[in-house]
Amino acid sequence: MFFEVDGLTKRFGGLTAVSGISFAIARGEIVGIFGPNGSGKTTLLNLIAGVYPPTAGRLIWKDRPLAARRPHEVAALGIVKTFQNPQLFEELTVAEHVMIAAHLKLKRERGFGRVATLLEPARHDAALREHVERVLTLCRLIEVRDEAAANLSYGNEKMLGVAMALMCEPELLLLDEPATGLGQDEIGNLDGVLRDLRAHGTTLCVIDHKVGFLGGLADRAIAMHHGSKIAEGPPAAVLDDAAVVEAYLGRRHA
Amino acid sequence: MRAMRPEWLWLPLFAVPLVLHNEVALTVLVFTFILGILAVSFNLIFGYTGQLSMFHAAAFGISAYATHLSMAHLGVSFWIGMVIAVVLVVAISVVVGTICFRFRLKEFYFAIVTLAFSEMARLVILNWGSFTNGSLGINLTAKPMLWLPGGLVPVQGTRMWYYLALVALILTVFVCARVVHSWMGRSFAAIRLNDELADTLGINVFRYKLISFLVGNAGAAFAGALYAFYLSYVEPGYLSIEQSLAIVAMALLGGREPVAGPILGALVLTALPHVINFSAEVRILVYGLILILTILVLPRGIMGLVTKRRHVL
Amino acid sequence: MPKDHARLIAGPAARALALAAAIAVGGAGSALAQDTVKVGMIEAQTGALNTYGWMSSQGARMAVDEINKAGGFEVGGKKYKIQLINPDTQGNPQQALIELKKMLEQEQVKFVFGPFLTNVYKGVEPYATGFNGKFLLMGGATAIHFDLGKPNHDYLMRTWNWDAGDAGFGSLMVQNLKSRGAKKVAMLMQNDAFGHVARDIYAPLFKDAGIAFEEEWFEPGTTDFSSVLAKIAANKPDYLFPGYTDAVLYDIVRQATEVGLTRFWLVRGSLGPGLKNKEALDDYVIYIPKYFEEAEKSEPKVQKFVAAYKAFYKTDFPYDQAPLCSSSCYDHVYMLTEAMKKAGTVDDVAKVKEALMSFTYPGLWNIRYDKTGEEVFNFDVVDVKKGGKIEVTHIAPK
């Protein structure tokens, strides 16, 4: 199997944020994880990305237990996570942000040989810049490539977060509420980009509470509530699931 | 701009001693260049990696002593002595840096712990009289030797020191610029931006924080050896907290970027007390106001007046 | 990004040049004016150890002001006024070096007072030595003592009574202490240059006198000594030998009496701490170059000085360590002018030095220089008893 989560549990003191979650992700699919705020989605993502160690349970990556401890090791294995709120240098341009993220790619390509490139930074940067162009095109940021981050729309800020993650050439991309705070057409744009990514062979695991957006995008949906999985299956089915409806509507009518 | 290679802009500085026959001004410039090395290297840690290190004066002072002591006790030349000192400082920095970064000490905590380590270093040097001559300090009579047309000559006199310091400064700026404008500099930038993000982007935060700390302190060690032998005197005051703060002030005043920005800070803080003869009280006042106004009015330092937007890469 | 790179180098270059030019002009601008003698003073006006330097400047300023108001002094039928150049070294060798270079190379100063601080002296010494024969450096730094008479150090004169040696007062003080039946002395010194020099001078003197001796050190800036004093008190020394500026002595003496240490013996510092704690202590023996409180009554010159001081600085006269520096430096300026008269020149350094060493100047103090160029003057041993009763012994070194 490409990636498996097995009985993953995380407790913060008394509070159990994630309890005994298990599911699998196949290469090339888009898995959507629903759940109202506070249902433990983000914690789940952070556990996978290695931000915190799990209290119990295991992660299996390509049929082997995920050995990595720290996020940068996880990222090096090909699992990269975006941040819910983009973290940007307001004074840096879009292209420069993506350059920052090129570290892992460079490390993969040159290993310790990259130290030698310090002698001629300018030369190998050229190659890198082409790659940056590709990523920016893919993320539909190419027009704003030289804008300072401060001047970006919120949608583009979040998209830039995705672009930076893509620069690491992830096999599995974890997206933390990419649609939150976006307008309709921005969501449409995001939807398009994510489908393109899958077309390029990137596997996606997206968490969001925007049912409409995720329902349309995901091949398979997992619903969470109070830290546990309450339903899994085709999005439409999951969204009709009684428990899920209760989790959402129950509070909406309260 | 392609037409002219930027390095050429250093050339005017080489002409200064030829046109300017003023001992005092040249002396100020020599100190500026050497302290410039200190400020520029500090800025690698502070301005580019975002870590407020208070260990810089310690690296500076330890190297000054180590250079002299290895010359005195091992009978090596200044240059070898300096290399030994740099190696020693880097070794100490590995220990200090590893402790600080392994335990993820951030911002203020990092500043305080590095401050603590440099105070300990100062107290050891101060009280290890048999070796360092304690508070009396040591007069350094030896001179660095250079191979020049005409054989091996000692570096002495303000003009020779001027050129030595200038070349050393250019070397430092060149190295720092290379680091900053490379993938490594971008890793530093990512860490300064947000080290959690850097982490999820696959950057080994610990490793790159440590690297910038080491490279920066190596620069400080370089400066320390030169400073001590230009002044021909080394004392525990090299490692004082005041010195650490002065370095921070240089970086802020000059501007955290571009790479050479802090040199301006070094220049102003070195020259000011000698250009204008304030009374002591007024001088302290002016110094304080400079720090305050730099933060409140010139957040990007003097360089901020020249450069349009912040260039981090 | 070459553009940016270019800018980052252009900036410093331009500014460096501009500033260098500025200083150059400033230097050239102040050419030697006619019939003025420039006198430099290279002392710390601020910083942790500035007391001596700051007070020295006060005395020098007074003297210069008086001399100039009186129309200057006459050498070879020509009237000269004095221009005092008195920057702040902050006790920082780098700044001291630059200021000294300014004096010697831009202002063509030939006579420089100071420094009092050893680290400053050591910072400027290599450069100053390069100017040997071209100027006089008359400083109080203890380290100067060790360089007197060395080759290429003819420019050095030490303007303070010296503890060690035949003409020094150290052995006399220790004898005085022995005569009080002291068997055990505890030294509590500031961990700085003078502290260590004092230890090196007095440890052997105590040994020769058969007085047991223990040492403790504290960091400059310490104000609470209670722990270390309690530790010292536990060993029950006969006398405490604390050092060395009033900045710390007031605290040490007060806190010492609080832990039952009531006998003090000092070679630096002032009466102030003793008098302030006179009720709590039994014996406070101190070397004082001049006991002002007494001299003021007996000597008109001293009266005049005290009055002048009050008038000039519009403050009360602080009867402690500081005025001693000011009064000595006050004398030094006058003594220098006298020497110039004798030598019949204001710029032949060698002649002036010779003249300086040839006579005793009857100022506030009776200052003369011994053959090495070290200053010698009479001093008093003042002994404050419980309740403030004071005994003074006048001592005139050979």
Place this chain on the structure above:
Amino acid sequence: MLQLVVGQLLNGIIIGTLYGIVALGVTLTFGITGIVNFALGAFMAIGAYVGWYLTDGLGITYPLAVPLAVAVTALIGLLADQSLFRFTRNNLINGLIVSIGLISVVQSVILMIWTTTPKNMHYVLPGVLNLDWFIVPKMKGVVFLVLLAVILSTYAALTRTWAGRAAYAFAQAPEAAMLMGVRTRLLQTGVVVYSTALAGLGGALYASLYSLEVSMGSSYILKGVEAAILAGIGSVMGSLVGGIVLGVTEAIGSLFLPQAYRDAYGLVFLVLILLLRPAGLFGGGR
């Protein structure tokens, strides 16, 4: 020997409260405005010099001079907050540099008014209290009790009054607190001023024990910061205990080890605590 140790233990506790009062200011300022106010040492000097001047200069009785000195210090604190610290909220480095700049400004003003010669206040309450196993100067005892009272009542105020709880809430979660209607601006200014007042009090009392010189505050602010971190930034009682731990470490350290290294003992201890317990002795997660 045991007697000596016990004596220094108590002595360390007394000295520690002086560190504690500064630490308290550091901790409050950091918790509410996100900056470390290094100028607190300078405010301590202001309190000390004003206190000294009021008593010895203007002949006001000491018990009255102290509150006056505190008031003056607080006023200057308010001035500093409105003209400087207001612009550096939550910017650690800027706040640090501005406060360091402010130190120079204060020192230069003090020099202009009172010159560099050290000042010694007449003894307010001379003599010692001699319990034969421990000797404590009377005034030192008084200072200790006053500082202790102030720190404890600050703690009480922070936990019992609305303003205090608001401050706490704010330190924990600014946004939430704002929603609860805490007036950020006012709160932050209030805390900055209060911490300068604390420093001023420390200074005014200090003046009755030690001689004054302009840079007197510098060692105390360092000790204060050490104490605050030792305890874990944000903990009120912690700052007291932190100060005491530091004072005792130094007092006992000076007994068995050379006094020359005194300042290092606290630092070593601090580093160890930070490494073993990053949040400090009393802090929660950082």
